[in-house]
Amino acid sequence: MRNSVALIVIGFLTALIALLTWSLTRSPETVGDVVAFEDALTFSSQSRSRTTTTTSIPESGADAETVPADIPGFTIGVESQGHNRIPVGLRIPALNKVASVIQAGVEPNGDMEVPANVDDVAWYKYGPAPGEPGSAVLAAHVDLAGQGPGVFFGLRDLEPGSAIYVDFDDGSTGVYEAQARKTYQKEDLPTDAIFSREGPAVLTLITCGGDFNRSLRRYDSNVVVYAIEASGGPSPTNEGLTPVAGRESDAA
Amino acid sequence: MRKAILALVALMMLVPGMALAQSSDGVVTVVHGVPDLDVDVYVNDALTLPGFTYGTVTDPLTLPAGDYDIDIRAAGADASSDPVLTELVTLPAGANATIEANLDGDGGPKISVWVNDISAIDAGNGRVTVRHTAAAPNVDILANDGELFGNVPNGAEGVADVAAGDYNVKVTAAGDASAVVQEVPALTIPEGTNVIVYAIGDLGGGSFQLAVQSISGLHSAPTGVPSGTGGDLGSNVPAWLVVSLVLATTTMIVGGVKFARERN
Numbered sequence: 082m083r084n085s086v087a088l089i090v091i092g093f094l095t096a097l098i099a100l101l102t103w104s105l106t107r108s109p110e111t112v113g114d115v116v117a118f119e120d121a122l123t124f125s126s127q128s129r130s131r132t133t134t135t136t137s138i139p140e141s142g143a144d145a146e147t148v149p150a151d152i153p154g155f156t157i158g159v160e161s162q163g164h165n166r167i168p169v170g171l172r173i174p175a176l177n178k179v180a181s182v183i184q185a186g187v188e189p190n191g192d193m194e195v196p197a198n199v200d201d202v203a204w205y206k207y208g209p210a211p212g213e214p215g216s217a218v219l220a221a222h223v224d225l226a227g228q229g230p231g232v233f234f235g236l237r238d239l240e241p242g243s244a245i246y247v248d249f250d251d252g253s254t255g256v257y258e259a260q261a262r263k264t265y266q267k268e269d270l271p272t273d274a275i276f277s278r279e280g281p282a283v284l285t286l287i288t289c290g291g292d293f294n295r296s297l298r299r300y301d302s303n304v305v306v307y308a309i310e311a312s313g314g315p316s317p318t319n320e321g322l323t324p325v326a327g328r329e330s331d332a333a
Numbered sequence: 334m335r336k337a338i339l340a341l342v343a344l345m346m347l348v349p350g351m352a353l354a355q356s357s358d359g360v361v362t363v364v365h366g367v368p369d370l371d372v373d374v375y376v377n378d379a380l381t382l383p384g385f386t387y388g389t390v391t392d393p394l395t396l397p398a399g400d401y402d403i404d405i406r407a408a409g410a411d412a413s414s415d416p417v418l419t420e421l422v423t424l425p426a427g428a429n430a431t432i433e434a435n436l437d438g439d440g441g442p443k444i445s446v447w448v449n450d451i452s453a454i455d456a457g458n459g460r461v462t463v464r465h466t467a468a469a470p471n472v473d474i475l476a477n478d479g480e481l482f483g484n485v486p487n488g489a490e491g492v493a494d495v496a497a498g499d500y501n502v503k504v505t506a507a508g509d510a511s512a513v514v515q516e517v518p519a520l521t522i523p524e525g526t527n528v529i530v531y532a533i534g535d536l537g538g539g540s541f542q543l544a545v546q547s548i549s550g551l552h553s554a555p556t557g558v559p560s561g562t563g564g565d566l567g568s569n570v571p572a573w574l575v576v577s578l579v580l581a582t583t584t585m586i587v588g589g590v591k592f593a594r595e596r597n
Contacts, residue, residue, distance in 0.1 A: 085595055088588025092581045099577035186497075186524075187457030191556035199563075207456070207497070207524040207552065224563025234566070267557055276456075276554035289561030298562045 113241045113261025118307040121281050122216050122274035164210045170248030171202045171219060176235040182219065195220050199231035208276055211247045211255050212310065215278040216285045223288040226298060233288035237264065237304045245284065245308050257284045257308040264290050264302045275305065284308040359398050359424040363391040366435035366466050366533030367442045368540035371408035372417065376401055384408050388533065390546050398426035403444060405434055420444040431546065433531065435466035438487035440535055449548060450492055450527060456555040459497040459522035462529040464490040469536035471507035472514065476500045497524035504532060515543060525552025
């Protein structure tokens, strides 16, 4: 009699302790003041500033004439859309990751392009570069079928305060500090804020997370980390960075 | 952390301009498309654009919605003299308009009022607007040698959203792709921007040219970020928890069975 009651009590306590431990140790879905970032990057479509630039092409005769391609206004190219420098590398010591950053646009279905290689990071080239007003988006796969875990596999555990280094095409490096993290259901992803081209300069890292649907082969959520430039401005050194084999830092 | 939030708030306050167009305002751009005529532009009897020259496109002006008297006189002409052109233009709230002095199909000067399409553009796309405001026959507009707009007469426009990028653009006589009037080898249509191209001047008189206005900030966000197909992330429930719960449940069942037996 006593033995059987003891077993039931022990079983009950084990379950209780296990559940308590889990709830205390698991990574919460939201860390830091996510709302401050969402609000700072949210603009109504009416308030969105529209800039107009104007130019005229020099006069040409009635005959067919070729206009040089370097006329101002005709070369507001993607490359020269006001970016002083564009990101080419990303290093996150806390995740022990070093990755190349490639430029990405939009898929035919309207989604952001994410690199086919699970080890690469995509920069949304139509939005701001890191350091420019608005949210600079760097996205990478959490994993890919056939390729395994990706650069941002550990993003869902990246803690506020973690350093993020962005290497630029001009050889400079920006140092950013993670501030907040949230796992959003995909249908709740605040895309207008995350892809904002106005507001404070925010570095936004995105990957997939949440539950995985094996038949659709897709996750139901996105993990988003918001970071801002570390106080004191970009550091020219690699202080605090664990060297990773196979790649020399671009930092001067 | 608090410091960071404060820094963020400070940054928000610094966001330049924020020249939020009041919803009761409209935006106006002025284009000069009448060749060989420098003009003074008067708005409600006030000299607004002195010495405005052919081919010029102004920066956008934000004005309260309402009616405006536009008078155009030869540059330097007395403000009380009869204007060359006059027009009453109504600017609706929230509108983005272009007022253009240009030639009609017969070469006579006129004022045209255009409403610019500032609706949101899908992510990844730009918008191209072509306006035929030259003394010239109907034209075709070819992009990368495919017809973008066909048989456009003087006074008409074509508007299309296209994938952002560079396009070879040709203006040709309507129906004759070989009769190229003008070619732009690489017209850049930036993402989220409406590039408005005006054909102006007199084709026969040799003053035919293009003028360009562009309105940016019409972009939309991508619809999502698909970034995982592996399923390697694993469930949110860790294995040790599953094992512990199975063990706990087993223990309780064993205890329960024992308890029931002992009572019998």
